[in-house]
Amino acid sequence: MSELLQTYGILLLKAVGVHTLYVLVSVACGFALGLIFGILLSRIPKLSFIILPVVSIFQTIPGLVFIGILFLLIGMTPATVIIALTVYAIFPVMKNTYTGILGVAPQYVDAARGCGMTAYQCLKQVELPLSMPTIIAGLRMSAIYTVSWAVLAAMIGLGGLGDFIYQGTSSDNNTLILLGAIPAAVLAIVIGAFIDFLQKKVTPRGLRKGG
Numbered sequence: 306m307s308e309l310l311q312t313y314g315i316l317l318l319k320a321v322g323v324h325t326l327y328v329l330v331s332v333a334c335g336f337a338l339g340l341i342f343g344i345l346l347s348r349i350p351k352l353s354f355i356i357l358p359v360v361s362i363f364q365t366i367p368g369l370v371f372i373g374i375l376f377l378l379i380g381m382t383p384a385t386v387i388i389a390l391t392v393y394a395i396f397p398v399m400k401n402t403y404t405g406i407l408g409v410a411p412q413y414v415d416a417a418r419g420c421g422m423t424a425y426q427c428l429k430q431v432e433l434p435l436s437m438p439t440i441i442a443g444l445r446m447s448a449i450y451t452v453s454w455a456v457l458a459a460m461i462g463l464g465g466l467g468d469f470i471y472q473g474t475s476s477d478n479n480t481l482i483l484l485g486a487i488p489a490a491v492l493a494i495v496i497g498a499f500i501d502f503l504q505k506k507v508t509p510r511g512l513r514k515g516g
Contacts, residue, residue: 313484317469321488324465327455328496331387332448335394339447340440342395343402344428353403360396368393368457376461386458386465393454394447401443405436434507441504445497452493456485466492 342360346353363371372389379385409432417427433440459467466485473481 313469317484317488320464320466320468320485321492323458323463324452324455324467324489325492327383327386327390327458327465328448328451328492331390331455332394332444332451334387334391335447335451336398336444338391339395339398339443340402343399343440344406346399346403347406347432350407357400357403360399363392364396368454369460372457372461381461381463383463385461386455386463389457390451390454394451397443397446397450398440399443401446402436402440405439406432408439409435437507438504441500441507445500445504448496448500449493452489452496456489 342356346356368389371392372385375385375389379388406428413431413435414427417431422430455465456467456470458465459471466489469481469485470489473479473483473485
């Protein structure tokens with residue numbers, strides 16, 4: 306293992322960097338779009354019965370198939386991977402944003418409007434803060450999934466930790482598989498821990514366990 310680390314050390318660091326970049330960019334884009342769409346759906350709940358099932362269909366398409374389709378349309382470029390991962394990352398955030406906002410107790414919204422707040426002010430100062438723990442939970446799910454989906458980038462020659470996993474699989478080399486799988490697992494744990502920390506920070510004090 307140590308010899309392999311010496312041999313593949315630089316390549317491994319590069320793969321971790323590429324993999325992390327794919328994840329961060331895709332999750333950031335997915336979070337922004339999911340948040341916007343979730344807010345829009347919360348304003349027109351009837352659309353959710355159409356939009357949510359349609360978007361959820363993309364979650365059922367195997368990642369390799371989706372990336373393969375985009376590869377044919379766009380070509381071998383990092384944008385292919387980022388677009389595919391972003392599409393997968395949108396749904397958990399969008400659904401949790403929609404659910405979180407609709408889950409805010411009506412009396413809080415009524416009180417805000419009774420104080421003269423506009424719809425935008427109510428959203429920004431009341432609904433989003435109260436629903437943020439649920440939204441961040443969707444972000445966590447999105448990020449963890451994206452770490453594993455990003456492995457598929459290697460299937461179209463765009464690097465990442467999937468390079469080691471697929472090389473190890475094709476050559477029946479378990480050590481190479483571990484060189485790709487272990488950093489991916491660590492990355493998922495680190496990102497998950499950071500988002501858990503973020504969730505505690507954005508949770509209103511009155512809603513935190515223990516006060």
